[in-house]
Structure formats: structure tokens, C-alpha cells
Amino acid sequence: LKSLLLRALGLAACVVTVGCSFSTRQTSHFYDVPERVPARQLPPTIDFEGMPLRSGQIVLSESPYSTSFMFSLIPAEYHYFTHAAILVIDRGEPWVYEMTGEISSFPLYERPLDNINGKVLRRRLMDYAGPNLYVEIVEPPPGTNAERIAEYAREVYRRDVPFDPYFRFDDHRSLYCTEFVELALRSGGAAPNSLGPASQQRSLAVAKRWLGVPMDEALPAAYFYDSRRTVAALGQFPYRAAAAAYFEAKREIYWRLQQPDQRLGFIFRLDTTNIELRPEIERFAFNAARLFDRIEPKPAWGDPRIRAEVRRYADATFGPGPAAPSDQAPGAAVLSAAPVPYAYLPPRVSTAR
Amino acid sequence: MKRKAARIRALQRPCFVTAAGLLALACVKVTPELKAELAPATPTEHNLFRVRQEVDPHFFVNAARFRSAVATLDAGIATLDAAIVVDAADAAFRDQSSPPSATAVSEDSGATPADASPAPTTADAGGLR
Numbered sequence: 364l365k366s367l368l369l370r371a372l373g374l375a376a377c378v379v380t381v382g383c384s385f386s387t388r389q390t391s392h393f394y395d396v397p398e399r400v401p402a403r404q405l406p407p408t409i410d411f412e413g414m415p416l417r418s419g420q421i422v423l424s425e426s427p428y429s430t431s432f433m434f435s436l437i438p439a440e441y442h443y444f445t446h447a448a449i450l451v452i453d454r455g456e457p458w459v460y461e462m463t464g465e466i467s468s469f470p471l472y473e474r475p476l477d478n479i480n481g482k483v484l485r486r487r488l489m490d491y492a493g494p495n496l497y498v499e500i501v502e503p504p505p506g507t508n509a510e511r512i513a514e515y516a517r518e519v520y521r522r523d524v525p526f527d528p529y530f531r532f533d534d535h536r537s538l539y540c541t542e543f544v545e546l547a548l549r550s551g552g553a554a555p556n557s558l559g560p561a562s563q564q565r566s567l568a569v570a571k572r573w574l575g576v577p578m579d580e581a582l583p584a585a586y587f588y589d590s591r592r593t594v595a596a597l598g599q600f601p602y603r604a605a606a607a608a609y610f611e612a613k614r615e616i617y618w619r620l621q622q623p624d625q626r627l628g629f630i631f632r633l634d635t636t637n638i639e640l641r642p643e644i645e646r647f648a649f650n651a652a653r654l655f656d657r658i659e660p661k662p663a664w665g666d667p668r669i670r671a672e673v674r675r676y677a678d679a680t681f682g683p684g685p686a687a688p689s690d691q692a693p694g695a696a697v698l699s700a701a702p703v704p705y706a707y708l709p710p711r712v713s714t715a716r
Numbered sequence: 717m718k719r720k721a722a723r724i725r726a727l728q729r730p731c732f733v734t735a736a737g738l739l740a741l742a743c744v745k746v747t748p749e750l751k752a753e754l755a756p757a758t759p760t761e762h763n764l765f766r767v768r769q770e771v772d773p774h775f776f777v778n779a780a781r782f783r784s785a786v787a788t789l790d791a792g793i794a795t796l797d798a799a800i801v802v803d804a805a806d807a808a809f810r811d812q813s814s815p816p817s818a819t820a821v822s823e824d825s826g827a828t829p830a831d832a833s834p835a836p837t838t839a840d841a842g843g844l845r
Contacts, residue, residue, distance in 0.1 A: 475744045566753045573750045619764040626753050629765045633746070633754040643767045653773040658782055672777050679771045684764060 394596040394603035414595035419509025420450040424498045429640040439560040441617040442585030447544040449516040457488040460516040462543035464526035481526025497598035497606040512551035541582040566626045604661040605652040611673035612651035
């Protein structure tokens with residue numbers, strides 16, 4: 364009976380975690396990225412499938428699961444990427460160290476997140492990247508000691524530090540994914556990021572209260588992102604601008620849902636036991652990724668026309684949305700002055716923690 | 717092989733499992749308050765995600781309009797890219813045998829119009845899902 368129960372729970376966990384349908388195809392596209400970073404000159408670097416990789420680099424990713432839409436909604440601002448990890452070269456091979464959690468089979472607790480267990484997982488880069496929609500590998504901030512960053516990741520892995528499903532940054536006895544990366548970077552000498560504000564949207568607040576996660580703060584994976592330091596980009600989209608359009612579609616969903624009268628039920632649906640993305644929302648996001656299929660050359664990463672076209676597409680699909688926030692389209696500078704590198708999000712520096 | 721694929725899928729989760737997974741657990745109750753938030757939109761609600769029309773993405777970014785946008789770009793980058801973009805845009809525009817496809821659908825049906833290309837699926841969405 365126990366075996367049957369375990370199997371049933373495992374199946375349920377698998378089904379609900381997968382959520383919406385997705386491809387199990389392995390990563391088939393490696394995208395060109397501007398060679399702004401002298402990564403090949405920073406020892407020790409290996410050439411892996413044409414990518415200049417070394418220990419201590421940061422791996423940022425976007426999964427195809429409906430939960431990635433949920434994660435995007437939590438911060439007070441929209442950001443690309445919903446997961447972060449550390450790249451470590453072990454015996455000449457790139458491995459990804461990531462802090463992650465999953466539903467435990469037994470025991471079952473009443474508090475929802477008490478049922479989540481996890482720790483640092485160590486996987487080969489392509490095993491990690493394959494099922495993801497999109498992955499970027501970026502250099503750590505200048506001046507950091509990459510080997511120390513990698514050593515921190517190895518140490519947490521060795522110590523079997525547990526996953527923190529409650530996102531408590533003030534308690535490092537257990538860690539969540541971006542907390543793990545943040546502490547790794549700090550151990551390498553990086554200036555600390557401060558936690559950012561969380562969205563106060565009413566419907567989201569109901570979900571957060573139910574989960575018991577912090578209501579006011581978040582540490583988005585994009586805090587570690589600076590496209591000037593990108594050394595590799597890979598994923599399942601046929602070209603890189605398609606990934607950008609997908610992210611911009613998520614931005615549209617984010618911004619519309621942030622309006623006070625919007626509800627989670629407008630983009631998610633409760634299907635007996637699962638929360639899934641509503642099919643029209645999923646279709647919109649993946650259609651948006653195809654907007655530039657017939658345009659050559661493809662717009663560059665950060666081209667403001669990507670956001671503009673996706674917004675226009677959203678308006679055509681759903682009707683006019685609310686006035687856009689005052690944020691400038693990321694990458695606007697790229698078009699006005701090509702040699703100027705595009706920084707999506709400057710790291711927030713604070714000495715508060 | 718199946719087991720390996722399942723293992724990869726199981727491992728490939730975001731950093732934690734939120735409501736999506738938790739709701740599967742019988743012991744975890746969804747509060748009435750959360751249930752209300754997750755309820756489908758009623759016809760009278762102001763729903764910014766109600767589909768007005770399904771639009772074929774292949775035709776939506778019109779090449780001619782894209783060319784026009786290029787013309788308005790900053791001079792430096794326009795000089796760099798315009799010739800290439802305009803040529804490509806012209807070619808793409810000539811290929812278009814029909815105007816952008818946009819077919820109205822009933823508000824909540826979410827149906828894909830018959831004249832639009834199929835919606836992305838696991839099989840054909842460029843491997844996206």
C-alpha cells in the first residue's frame with residue numbers, strides 16, 4: 364500500500380509540476396552573443412561546444428513550467444529569468460550546482476511548503492540546460508574570485524544544506540536558489556545585492572499568505588544578470604530574439620496582472636488538484652515568440668522593437684492594456700549607439716546585509 | 717531511457733514548487749479565499765486577459781511596417797542596418813499573400829481561428845513546449 368501511495372503521489376507531483384505541456388527535446392540552439400567579455404582570456408577557461416566556460420560563472424534559466432509564470436509575478440518589477448545556479452568545472456567538465464526543492468512523499472504536513480524538500484543538485488550542463496526554454500551563462504561581477512564562488516557551491520553541496528521553501532534570507536541554515544547564488548558571489552568578494560521589493564498586488568497577496576512566503580521582499584534571479592557579461596546563450600527557441608519576445612510576453616502578462624482589479628484566475632486555472640496556466644495565456648506567450656519568424660535580420664537582444672511589437676500583439680489579442688510603466692525598454696541604448704553594451708539590470712548594491 | 721527522461725524532467729524544476737505542485741497533496745487544503753482568486757472570470761469582470769481575437773503571429777509583425785520602424789531609428793544604427801533590413805523586409809512583404817490574420821473569437825472560448833496557423837503545441841512550437 365505504501366508503495367502504491369508513493370507511486371500515486373510521485374505521479375501526481377510529476378503531473379502538477381510539469382503543469383502545461385512542454386517539450387522534452389534537448390537544447391538544440393546555441394545563440395551568438397557579442398564577445399564583449401574577454402572570457403577566453405580569463406583562466407582557467409574551457410571551450411565547451413564553443414562556449415568559453417569557467418568555474419564561478421552564473422547560470423540563469425527559464426523553465427517551461429507554469430510555475431515560472433508564478434515566480435515572475437512575485438517581485439515588484441518584472442525581470443527576465445526565474446532561476447539561478449552556479450557553474451563549476453569539475454575535471455574539465457561543466458557542472459551546474461543549483462539549489463532546488465521538490466515535493467516530498469512523506470510525511471504530509473498541513474502547511475503547504477512544509478512538504479517541500481530539497482538541496483543542491485549537481486548536474487552536467489547539458490542535462491541541466493536541455494529541458495529549459497532558455498539559458499544564459501554570465502561572468503560573475505568584475506573583481507570577484509571565481510574559484511571561491513565555485514568552492515562555495517561545492518561546499519554547500521558537500522554539506523547537504525537543505526532547501527528553504529519559505530524564502531527566508533535572514534536564515535542561511537537553509538537556502539533558496541537565489542540566496543545560494545548570492546552567498547556564493549559574496550564569498551567570491553562580490554558586493555552584496557539587497558533584497559528587492561515584492562509586488563503588493565491584492566490577488567497575489569492572497570496566494571503568498573496561503574503559502575507563507577515573505578510578503579514584502581524578493582531576490583529575483585535577474586539581479587545577477589548583466590548582458591554585458593553574457594558568455595553563452597542556449598535554448599529551445601529557434602533564434603535568440605524569440606526568447607526575448609517570450610520574456611516580453613511574460614512582461615505583458617505581469618504588468619496586466621499587477622492592476623489591482625485583476626485576479627490570478629484570469630491567467631491560471633484550478634483544475635481539480637493542479638494550478639495550470641490558462642491555455643489562451645500560454646498560446647499568447649508562445650505566439651509572441653514567433654512574431655519575428657519572417658523578419659530578417661532578426662532584432663538583436665535588447666532591441667526595443669521587440670517589446671513594442673509584443674505589446675502591440677497583446678493589445679490586439681486581449682484589447683488595450685493599461686498604460687505602460689515608466690520603465691524604458693531595456694536595450695534602447697543598443698539601437699542609438701551600437702557600441703554601448705546593453706545592461707538589462709544593474710546590480711543593486713547594498714551593505715545592509 | 718524513459719526513466720532517464722523522467723528523472724531529467726523531475727529534476728528540471730524551478731527553485732521551489734509552488735501552488736501548482738502543492739495542490740496535489742490531499743492534506744493541503746486550498747482556502748476558500750484562494751479558491752475565489754483562482755476562479756474563472758465572470759462576464760462582468762474587468763479581465764485584461766479576455767481574448768478578443770486570435771492573431772497569427774507570422775503575419776502580425778508586418779515587414780513593411782517593420783521597415784518603417786527601421787527608418788525612424790537612430791541614424792547611426794539605421795545606416796548600419798537599414799539596407800539589409802529593408803531588403804529583407806521587402807522580400808518578406810512580397811511573400812505575404814494575405815493581410816495580417818486576425819479573427820474574432822468568442823470572448824472566453826480561446827479557440828484558434830481556422831485561417832490562422834495552428835497554435836504552438838508540444839510537437840510544433842519550435843520545441844518550445
